[in-house]
Amino acid sequence: MFHDIRTVQTARITRFGSGAVVVRNNGGLDEAALRSAAPTVFAEDKHSSRSDKYTYIPTVEVLRGLGREGFLPVEVRVGGTRDEEKRGYTKHLLRLRRMGDAPTRVGDSSRELVLLNSHDGTSSYQLMSGLFRLICSNGLVCADGDAQILKIPHKGDIVQQVIDGAYRIVDASEEVDRIAAEMKQIELRPAEQDAFAEAAAELRWNGEGQRVPVEPRQIHAPRRREDVGNSLWLAFNRTQEGLIRGGIDYQQRNPETGRLIARRQTRPVQGVDGNTALNRALWVLANRMAELKAA
Structure with a gap:
């Protein structure tokens, strides 16, 4: 199980497309909630279209690694597909918050880590910054150019690479805070x-x-x-x-x-x-x- 994750009590679930789902709970999502909403996070193998060079690590193992570093998943978004063979391997996006002493609030928003992946070859592991505005319950993905998007191919020690990348995103998030503060001071006619x-x-x-x-x-x-x-x-x-x-x-x-x-x-x-x-x-x-x- 993840570290310091409370069992989800209520979650906002929206279904769209062919079997796609969005689940959000600011109190945190445990493995049971994730497994129910997003089986692709727990896929036991890569899609058959992937070659032997493709290093398969289930997303849940990456989440467990991030959990040991204090990152808590609060949202999962899974893409739908009409291809039955790909239904358990589709692209999925998770938003995580850093627990503990690290500051995560930016005014009326919370700083988040955005993790994107798939097991059907449509996406590498990707990490981005995010802001979740508490008032409107809308999540921004803050990425301005490739410098703020870390892409990790399915090769080598993926878990450690994602953990290292997560800290790089967190360290760079001060720039996101600065930009948000600047926007709040700019008046538009x-x-x-x-x-x-x-x-x-x-x-x-x-x-x-x-x-x-x-x-x-x-x-x-x-x-x-x-x-x-x-x-x-x-x-x-x-x-x-x-x-x-x-x-x-x-x-x-x-x-x-x-x-x-x-x-x-x-x-x-x-x-x-x-x-x-x-x-x-x-x-x-x-x-x-x-x-x-x-x-």
């Missing part, structure tokens, strides 16, 4: 907030070849009292939540006649790849906005 949300929407929908269905102000509209304000940090968080969680109302109309076809809501971005990629892109976009405002 309403037009700048709209421009940020418009650019973010292009990342969300045009990457899939779709037309943006909603207006920028709908995307960054405050959802709660704590979200009201003009700082870049708040505009960034509101936009991120609006795009990732979805639920924004819009009208679908005939492009030729303008006639109303249906009333719909935007969908959440819950898949492992889509969620991670959009989060990273939004972090980069917010960083660039901060640089422009500072200049």
